[in-house]
Amino acid sequence: AKIKIAVIKYPTMSNYNDMEPLLADSELDVDFVSSDITLRGYDMVILPGSKLTIDDLRWLQESNIDKRILEYEGVIFGICGGYEKLCNSVGGYRALGLIDDKIEFVSDKILERKVYDIFGIKVSGFELHEGISTKGRLHYHQGRIYATFVHEVFDSNEFRNMIFKNINPNYRGYDFQKYKQNKISKFMEVMKGHLDERDIIMSLYCSPNE
DSSP: OOEEEEEEOOTTEEOGGGGHHHHTOTTEEEEEEOSSOOOTTOSEEEEOEESSHHHHHHHHHHTTHHHHHHHOOSEEEEETHHHHHHEEEETTEEOOOSEEEEEEEEEEEEEEEEEEEETTEEEEEEEEEEEEETTOOSEEEETTEEEESOBTGGGOHHHHHHHHHHHOTTOOOOOHHHHHHHHHHHHHHHHHHHOOHHHHHHHHHSOTTO
16 A cells, blocks of 8 residues: 655645655655645655745644644654744744744754755755754654754655655655656657757857848
8 A cells, every 4th residue: 555645735835846756656645735634544744844934834723734733643744844833833933842842033044955964864955944943953853753954855765765664664665866867868858859959059159140
């Protein structure tokens, strides 16, 4: 059976590319959830990034989805703004309280790309956020709760294998980097069929009057 994943789709959800490795995985069944439904049938719930964290947190509370998340007993994974929502508070605003931490906003946005050592694995990714953990955390894992400020964590084959084998030991995984390269190669082949190389060369080296 496929591993069932619910991605909470709040109004200003961001960084959809974080979900690409999951959507491309034939062993996963991914739903985007934006209404008050039970989450009990899912193996994992993901809170993704958010352009307006507090606005989306209010939306969770007004739509009753916060209660659905709190009653859910499976694996929860927060990325960036999703991590922030799992804490006790965000900028003084009451959050979900599943992580004993507070998020404060800083004036200078944190923007960095590098290889991170998180969850015991080296992961290539990036940070883009204004909120910081008052406990200085970049990632968090306790029991069934995972969270990180690092985007592109699911691009890591090693990380996906680790987390999904914990859910289903029969999970086999796939090579996301090879998948991306194949997509690029197929795109280039399609483009070659629609472009005239001679016309491109002529446009580069000839003046408009020639």
